[in-house]
Amino acid sequence: MLQKIYDWIDDRIDITPIWRDIADHEVPEHVNPAHHFSAFVYCFGGLTFFVVVIQILSGMFLTMYYVPDIENAWKSVYYLQTEVAHGQIVRGMHHWGASVTVVMLLLHTLRVFFQGVYKKPRELNWMVGVLIFFIILGLGFTGYLLPWDNKAFFATQVGLDIAQQVPFIGEQLKTLLAGDPEIIGAQTLTRFFAIHVFFLPGALFALLAAHFILIRKQGISGPL
Amino acid sequence: MHKGKGMKFVGDSRISAEKKPNIPKDYSEYPGRTEAFWPNFLLKEWLVGAVFLVGFLCLTLAHPAPLEGMADPGDAAYIPLPDWYFLFLYELLKYNFASGPYIIMGILVLPGLAFGALLLAPFLDKGPGRRPQQRPVAVGMMMLGLASVIWLTYESASAVDWEARAEENKPVAEADVEIDEEDPGFAIYENSCMQCHGDDLSGGAAAPSLIGTEHTADEIADIAQNGIGDMPPDQFSGSDEELEQLVDFIVSVNEEAE
Numbered sequence: 463m464l465q466k467i468y469d470w471i472d473d474r475i476d477i478t479p480i481w482r483d484i485a486d487h488e489v490p491e492h493v494n495p496a497h498h499f500s501a502f503v504y505c506f507g508g509l510t511f512f513v514v515v516i517q518i519l520s521g522m523f524l525t526m527y528y529v530p531d532i533e534n535a536w537k538s539v540y541y542l543q544t545e546v547a548h549g550q551i552v553r554g555m556h557h558w559g560a561s562v563t564v565v566m567l568l569l570h571t572l573r574v575f576f577q578g579v580y581k582k583p584r585e586l587n588w589m590v591g592v593l594i595f596f597i598i599l600g601l602g603f604t605g606y607l608l609p610w611d612n613k614a615f616f617a618t619q620v621g622l623d624i625a626q627q628v629p630f631i632g633e634q635l636k637t638l639l640a641g642d643p644e645i646i647g648a649q650t651l652t653r654f655f656a657i658h659v660f661f662l663p664g665a666l667f668a669l670l671a672a673h674f675i676l677i678r679k680q681g682i683s684g685p686l
Numbered sequence: 687m688h689k690g691k692g693m694k695f696v697g698d699s700r701i702s703a704e705k706k707p708n709i710p711k712d713y714s715e716y717p718g719r720t721e722a723f724w725p726n727f728l729l730k731e732w733l734v735g736a737v738f739l740v741g742f743l744c745l746t747l748a749h750p751a752p753l754e755g756m757a758d759p760g761d762a763a764y765i766p767l768p769d770w771y772f773l774f775l776y777e778l779l780k781y782n783f784a785s786g787p788y789i790i791m792g793i794l795v796l797p798g799l800a801f802g803a804l805l806l807a808p809f810l811d812k813g814p815g816r817r818p819q820q821r822p823v824a825v826g827m828m829m830l831g832l833a834s835v836i837w838l839t840y841e842s843a844s845a846v847d848w849e850a851r852a853e854e855n856k857p858v859a860e861a862d863v864e865i866d867e868e869d870p871g872f873a874i875y876e877n878s879c880m881q882c883h884g885d886d887l888s889g890g891a892a893a894p895s896l897i898g899t900e901h902t903a904d905e906i907a908d909i910a911q912n913g914i915g916d917m918p919p920d921q922f923s924g925s926d927e928e929l930e931q932l933v934d935f936i937v938s939v940n941e942e943a944e
Contacts, residue, residue, distance in 0.1 A: 476701045478708050486710050489727040491718030496730065505734060512735050516742070536756035540857060543753055550750050555742070557751035562742065564771045575807070575828055578816030585808035592805045599771070606769050612855055615757035616766030620776070624793050646759070686817055 483678060492685035506570035511670070513563045518663070520556040528608065530655035532648050535610035560602050567598055579683045587676040590669055597666045604658035610651060618654070619646055754855035767846065774838035800831055858895070864942070871935020878910065878922045878932070887939055893917065896936055897943045907933045 471477055491497050493504040527546060529538040542549035571591065574580060580588035607618040626636040633643060639657075641649025694703035713720055721727050758764075768776050775797060779785050784792025803810060811824035818825045865886055866872060875887075882893035889895035901909065907929055913919035922929060 473696060474699075474701065478706060481708075482711070485724035485728075487723050488713040488716050488720035489723050490716070490720055494719075494721055494727070496721070497719055508731060509735075509738055512738065513742075516739075532757075536753075539753060540756075543751070551743075551746055554746035554749070554751045558742070558746050558749070561770070572828075572832075576818055576825065578811075578818070578821060578824075580808045581811070581814070581816060582808070588808050589805055592801075595804075596801070602769060602771060609753055610757045611754035611857070612757055612761060612764050613754050613767060615759065616764050617768045620766045620768065621772075624779070627789050627793055629790060629794075 487678075487681075490682060490684075493682055503569075503573045506566055506573055510563060510566040510570050513559050513566055514666075514670075516555055517559045517563060520552050520559060521659070523552050524556055525659065530608070530652050532610060532651055535608065535651060539609045539611075560605060563598055564602065567595055571595065577683070577686060584676075584680060584683065587673060587680070590672050590676065594666065594669045594673065597662055597669065601658060601662050601666070604654045604662065607651065607654045608658065615646065618650070622646060622650075752852060753857055755857045767851075770839065770843065773842040774835045777838040777842035803827065804831075858898070865939065866935075869931075869935050869938070871931040871933075871938075874922075874924065874928050874932040875935055878924075882917075887936070897940060899936075899940060903933050903937050906936055 468477070493501050495501045495505070524542070527538055527542045527549065529535055539553070542553055544550075574588065574591070603621060607614045622636050622640050625639060626632045628635055637643045639650070639653060640646055641653050695701060696703050710722075713722075767773075778796065779789070779792045781792070782788070784796065807824065811821055813821055815821055875883075876885075879896075882890060883896050884890045884893075887896040899906070909917065910922035910929065910932060911919065913921065922932065
């Protein structure tokens with residue numbers, strides 16, 4: 463039965479090569495912790511992706527309750543935190559997931575750096591990876607404002623003040639992020655929400671796809 | 687792969703009509719003790735992922751995500767603090783060479799150099815050797831950058847009393863109470879207490895909120911007459927009956943707020 467379904471789909475869209483590309487490859491001995499325990503350092507990248515998936519899923523559930531509006535943002539988070547069944551856990555996963563993503567990403571970056579894996583022919587993938595790092599930091603910065611509590615508001619104020627001090631484009635940069643040259647308010651919150659939920663995740667997915675396609679194309683680097 | 691003339695397609699698509707057998711690639715010549723990704727290695731990855739997930743969930747259960755009081759842009763006394771992974775940048779801006787007239791140094795030059803070098807590492811470190819000891823400059827710069835980030839984060843974090851900070855900024859549950867202005871106690875409250883404690887009992891600059899008070903009825907009566915802390919005595923002056931009405935009013939508002 464399953465084989466028939468597979469054949470039916472395969473007849474139409476020729477799925478076998480795609481399947482071979484995604485799943486059919488050998489894992490070399492030197493990256494397999496089952497053979498060399500020290501190879502656990504190769505887990506950091508995969509674990510980063512795992513936490514990113516947790517972030518995407520928990521974030522999707524958070525938007526079911528969250529209201530990006532200065533009157534209700536804090537109240538909706540407070541309600542989620544105190545009244546909604548398991549809301550505290552879902553928000554906790556998203557909150558701690560942000561920190562764990564940064565830690566895992568840092569460990570992965572250090573592993574790749576100290577092994578010198580960014581050298582030819584993997585320069586492009588290293589740069590894609592550093593861009594992913596920037597995107598993740600951007601997600602952390604924009605997500606910090608969304609609960610609209612005091613620490614969120616004042617940290618964002620400091621962040622935007624710093625942006626304003628950039629020469630030549632400072633004012634415009636601040637206005638672009640905050641929606642107003644002076645006020646940090648309703649516009650800022652909706653902009654940060656849009657950036658956090660649509661713009662940066664969109665960029666992140668594109669970069670992650672590039673990251674994985676490049677790994678698949680080039681294969682894992684050899685042992686040191 | 688068959689290309690060009692003589693190819694047969696499914697309908698008008700570009701999918702080849704010729705069936706290819708679904709046989710995995712041959713890895714017999716691949717060096718070392720390799721393992722198939724699917725399903726052998728993926729199963730192990732899932733096991734690692736499951737252990738990781740359990741640890742992660744324990745963390746979220748043991749430490750609920752913090753939430754402070756609702757943003758109050760007028761709160762001039764609040765000391766801002768970014769999330770921990772931005773603390774090093776925040777701390778950097780406190781140094782003289784990276785603040786005031788040299789702020790460009792702190793917000794653009796130093797972070798730009800560090801992150802720019804990270805982005806362009808493959809073009810700065812072009813030698814053929816991959817081992818750390820074959821590229822001392824690159825590794826040295828990374829160690830220096832890493833040490834500075836750790837040091838700055840430590841400097842910034844150790845200056846903060848995290849527990850006191852969390853305690854101070856606890857969110858106050860929003861009391862959505864109807865104040866019954868017909869209550870005989872309200873008139874007495876209006877005379878004696880409202881100036882400091884506000885017309886909805888929510889407190890003000892000089893006095894705390896009376897909603898959510900942990901004092902008992904007797905203690906409230908005592909405080910109204912004798913004061914407590916910064917509150918002077920003899921705020922209430924009236925008969926015992928009026929005192930009882932006042933206390934009943936405050937207690938009833940508290941009961942409604944719960």
